[in-house]
Amino acid sequence: MVKALNLALLQEMERDPDVLILGEDVGVDGGVFRVTDDLQRKFGSQRVIDSPLAEAAIIGTAVGMALYGLKPVCEIQFSGFAFQCFHQIENHAARYRMRSQGRFHCQMVIRMPYGGGVRALEHHTESEEQFYAHVPGLKMVIPSGPRTARALLTSAIRDPDPVIFFESKALYHAAKEEIPEESESFPIGRAQVVREGRDLTLVAYGAMLRVAREAADVLQAEDGVETDVVDLLTIAPLDRETIVTSVGKTGRAVVIHEAPKSFGPGAEIAASIMEGTFLHLEAPVRRVTAHDVSFVGFAREKANVPDVARVVAAARETLAF
Amino acid sequence: MPRLILEPRFHVEYLSILDSEGNLDASLEPKLPPGDLKALYRAMVLGRRLDERMVRLQRQGRIGTFAPIKGQEASQMGSVFALRPTDWMVPSFRETAAMIWRGWPIEKILLFFAGYVEGGQPAPDQHDLPITIPVGTQLPHAVGLAYAAQYRGDDAVVMAYFGDGATSEGDFHEALNFAGVWHVPVVFICQNNQWAISVPLKKQTHSKTIAQKALAYGLPGIQVDGNDVLAVYVAAREAVERAHAGEGPTLIECVTYRLGVHTTADDPTKYRAQEEVAAWEQKDPLTRFRAHLEKKDLLEDGVEQRVDEEIAEAVRRFEATPPADPLAVFDHVYAEMPPHLRAQREDLARWLREGAAPGPAATPTPPGATPMRGQRLTRR
Ligand SMILES: Cc1ncc(C[n+]2csc(CCOP(=O)(O)OP(=O)(O)O)c2C)c(N)n1
Ligand SMILES: [Mg+2]
Numbered sequence: 001m002v003k004a005l006n007l008a009l010l011q012e013m014e015r016d017p018d019v020l021i022l023g024e025d026v027g028v029d030g031g032v033f034r035v036t037d038d039l040q041r042k043f044g045s046q047r048v049i050d051s052p053l054a055e056a057a058i059i060g061t062a063v064g065m066a067l068y069g070l071k072p073v074c075e076i077q078f079s080g081f082a083f084q085c086f087h088q089i090e091n092h093a094a095r096y097r098m099r100s101q102g103r104f105h106c107q108m109v110i111r112m113p114y115g116g117g118v119r120a121l122e123h124h125t126e127s128e129e130q131f132y133a134h135v136p137g138l139k140m141v142i143p144s145g146p147r148t149a150r151a152l153l154t155s156a157i158r159d160p161d162p163v164i165f166f167e168s169k170a171l172y173h174a175a176k177e178e179i180p181e182e183s184e185s186f187p188i189g190r191a192q193v194v195r196e197g198r199d200l201t202l203v204a205y206g207a208m209l210r211v212a213r214e215a216a217d218v219l220q221a222e223d224g225v226e227t228d229v230v231d232l233l234t235i236a237p238l239d240r241e242t243i244v245t246s247v248g249k250t251g252r253a254v255v256i257h258e259a260p261k262s263f264g265p266g267a268e269i270a271a272s273i274m275e276g277t278f279l280h281l282e283a284p285v286r287r288v289t290a291h292d293v294s295f296v297g298f299a300r301e302k303a304n305v306p307d308v309a310r311v312v313a314a315a316r317e318t319l320a321f
Numbered sequence: 322m323p324r325l326i327l328e329p330r331f332h333v334e335y336l337s338i339l340d341s342e343g344n345l346d347a348s349l350e351p352k353l354p355p356g357d358l359k360a361l362y363r364a365m366v367l368g369r370r371l372d373e374r375m376v377r378l379q380r381q382g383r384i385g386t387f388a389p390i391k392g393q394e395a396s397q398m399g400s401v402f403a404l405r406p407t408d409w410m411v412p413s414f415r416e417t418a419a420m421i422w423r424g425w426p427i428e429k430i431l432l433f434f435a436g437y438v439e440g441g442q443p444a445p446d447q448h449d450l451p452i453t454i455p456v457g458t459q460l461p462h463a464v465g466l467a468y469a470a471q472y473r474g475d476d477a478v479v480m481a482y483f484g485d486g487a488t489s490e491g492d493f494h495e496a497l498n499f500a501g502v503w504h505v506p507v508v509f510i511c512q513n514n515q516w517a518i519s520v521p522l523k524k525q526t527h528s529k530t531i532a533q534k535a536l537a538y539g540l541p542g543i544q545v546d547g548n549d550v551l552a553v554y555v556a557a558r559e560a561v562e563r564a565h566a567g568e569g570p571t572l573i574e575c576v577t578y579r580l581g582v583h584t585t586a587d588d589p590t591k592y593r594a595q596e597e598v599a600a601w602e603q604k605d606p607l608t609r610f611r612a613h614l615e616k617k618d619l620l621e622d623g624v625e626q627r628v629d630e631e632i633a634e635a636v637r638r639f640e641a642t643p644p645a646d647p648l649a650v651f652d653h654v655y656a657e658m659p660p661h662l663r664a665q666r667e668d669l670a671r672w673l674r675e676g677a678a679p680g681p682a683a684t685p686t687p688p689g690a691t692p693m694r695g696q697r698l699t700r701r
Contacts (some may be wrong), residue, residue: 028592052489052525053456053517081455084490119385119436123454223579262661291665296650298385298436303647303669313676 001175003033004146005111005167009073009185013043016040016071019157020047022058032077033113033172035300037254055084059110060070064093065094066106066162073157079166080123086131093162094137109156109163115207115258116305117170119298123143124169126295127259128205130166133236133268140235141186142166144209146177148233159188168207175210178219191239193246197226203248203269204256205232208306212256215311225319236264243269244276251282252318256306261289286314331536336556337484337546340541341604343415351555355619357512361402361550362614365394365607367628368418369425372581372631375417375434379585384434388415392580395606396512398422399553401574403561404480409470411449411463411481413456415512419482423449427635428642437645438653449474450475457483457490460509462497465504467570478564480508480557486517487530494538497572501538506564508557509535509572514579519592535572547575548606551613578604647673 011018020043021036027050030037040048051058055076062072076082082089089110097105116125134138139161143149149167156163194209195216204212209231216227228246232239247253253273255266266287273285288306296304339351372391378384387415390397394563401419410423417430424447433440433452433684441451453459463481470477486492488511500507511531515522528534535542545552553575560571564590578601584588589598614620651658651666658666671677 025519027519030591032518032586050520050524053486053520054489054491056491057489083456084455084492117496120435121386121434121454211479234604247583261665291669292662293650293654297438297439297440297645299645301436302646303673304650309676310672313672 001143001147001167001172002033002035002037002173003045003306004150004177004179005153007179008037008150008157009036009039010042011038011153012157013047015183016157018069019071019073020049020065021053021073021075023061024053024058024077025204026050026075031075032168033048033169035167036075037190055081056088059085059088059093062108063096066093066108067096068126070286071086071107071157072308073109073111073278075314076110076112078124079112079128080126080149082110082112082128084135089132089138089162089164089288090135094135095107095160098137099265102298106162107160108126109159109165111153111155111165111167113169113171113172114166115168116298117207117300120169122295122297125298125301128258128260129164129166129235129257129265133238133265134216137161139163140166141188141233142168142235143233144204144231145171145175147179148186148192148231149177152188152233154183155185155188158185159175163188186233187238187303189234189237189239189286191233191242192227192231193242194246195227195229197228197250199225199252200319201230201243201250202256202311202315203232203243203253205235206258208258209278211306211308211311214308215315216311218308219234219315223319224314226314232265238268238272240272243272247273248277248280251280251319252321254286254311254314254318256311258290258305260292261287262292264289278286283318286318288314322335325623331533333530333532333536334543335545336543336552338551338555339550339609340610341612343547343616345551345613348401349552349555351551351558353554357402357618358614358617359621361614362553362610362620362629363397363624364398364418364422365550365610367421367631368397370625370628371417371421371632374636375431376581376585378431378636379434384431384438385436386584386586388584389579390415390417391583392601392606393512393514393552393579394418395610395696396547396575396577397551398483399550400480400482400510400575402506402554403557404478407448407475408477409450409463409468410478410559411450411459412452413459413483413487414454415453416482420449420452420551423447425449427632428639431636431639432642435639436608437642438649448700457487457492458559459483459648460487460492460496461499461511461539463507464503464505464687465506467500467564468503470617471505476565477506478560478561479505480510481507482510482512484517485511485513485522485525485531487511488518488534489525494534497535497540497570500570501540504569506567507562508560508569509570510557511574512577513574514577516583516593517577518583519589521593524579530574532574534570540572542572542574544574544576547577548604548609550606550610554651577606582604638645
């Protein structure tokens, strides 16, 4: 997935001279995960900027650049360090369009690695998408593999609104997929049904999509259950239509995410299902998520992050309801 | 209404006592008893050897990513040595040697880097905060601790550690400003190791020194040779004494070098030249202090070996740690576990016991509630 993201950045920078990259260690080092590898050599240090170590100033100056008409793509080294710039994101990036009544806007992307599964320390394993999904004016995108990553990053860079772009660390090197040479985009705000079935809907995104798909395989093989798997791709604005259509058909839904349960995306999805297709529901919507704890340490990560077995078990109870 | 230059009466001192060959400027030498000099050396050796051991443990997958201290032993030990146990120590994430000096058991540090949250728990009588990973964010805490100590009338000084990169964060500047305005007993120790991952100091700040940043906030700033443990100690002791005497905060910039990787996940060949590293290896803080002790005839035989034994013993204790109990993830979230967490804990326990799915049970529901049945438009 790292290569796919790098390709999207490369092609968008070739296409549009207003696109530039800003962040810690993004230049000479090519990013600590190598997503921006080689781009400084190709585009120079004016366009791929190794910033001083200050998230607030990275986002704050990017807001200024965006107000002027540039299209900065910022990298925050880990999503756990984005609280240092949350005020710039919430107070400003998300609001300039509204505050200036359309005169200014912030066309910018804020990329960051999120999520667990890489034996990392505190602030390097958490999932914080719910904070951004809750902020009006922001778009919140989480691709599930190389192809969606490349297509969605392309769309994010072209999107006139600020986009928070989460990249799963667990997928960076693990996920492999053929992607076309020519540029490809995918509309932000649209989910994708990646597997079709009539008995049950699994809703997931990011690294959890793989868990959902494997759970669907198990359910098919062991229970003969046919599953709709919805890859959310955009958390906000949420594609309620795709979710509601699927659950309207299957009557049963399990939502999976790595973020803690309470007030997480699963709650919004469950509420959307209730609002959109209550009378077709055969069972309560289930959530398989991390627990409501801030950090567990990687020695205990398995107990906290949803896995295939937990999803299958939740699906079976939903089916048996 | 003139336009004039305000004669700047500011200055930034630089201090060095032992040069890289171990030659001493005797006029500046601190009066440290032989026992202290030996203890300092031993702690530096321990820092170095543990670092090497931890790199191997990481390569073997027995611990996760960690930040080696190699090259920074003098900056850490010279400064922390000036503290009393009743003073406070606020680390960032690269202070292994100083943390051990402060009483953190080695196995606890290993546990921390092996992904056990238990590794972050200081002993009840320890005046130390756990490792802080978000760069610079611990500095306001140090100022708050110092304010509180002063408020209570306690004779305690707070020493806070951070890197050169941290001086770009807002928290650093805000902490120095508050410390200046409140005039609190805090000593800021910047380990300027020249690099913040791949970003060299000259891309981090346009200031000539980090020490001078203190002046803008009205506090003294001093730059010391951070590979000279005696110079660091003298500067730290003076700052601690000033703080104890109610003379307020100090910023100490220790000019040092990270001889190793940023963390075990880093590849420095991507961004810095081997010649630069080699030049700094010539200024190794351990070699120079060793040479000094040799001249003073204070070098004991077998220090390395005894330190290695201590490390091996700690590694054994670390490896004997039982597997992490998954249910402990719910401990220490709140003082008292709220109902929804208790429900999640029960869920997880049931799941681990019998493979029962986590689910609505995690949202406590009144008994007998049937949310849908009998009301649904059913097709099956
Ligand atoms: C707020 C924040 N941003 C980014 C990081 C990732 N990161 C960890 S260490 C580091 C560089 C720190 O440099 P410096 O302050 O000089 O300390 P050193 O690592 O050299 O000891 C970075 C960018 C972080 N831990 N916290
Ligand atoms: Mg540094």
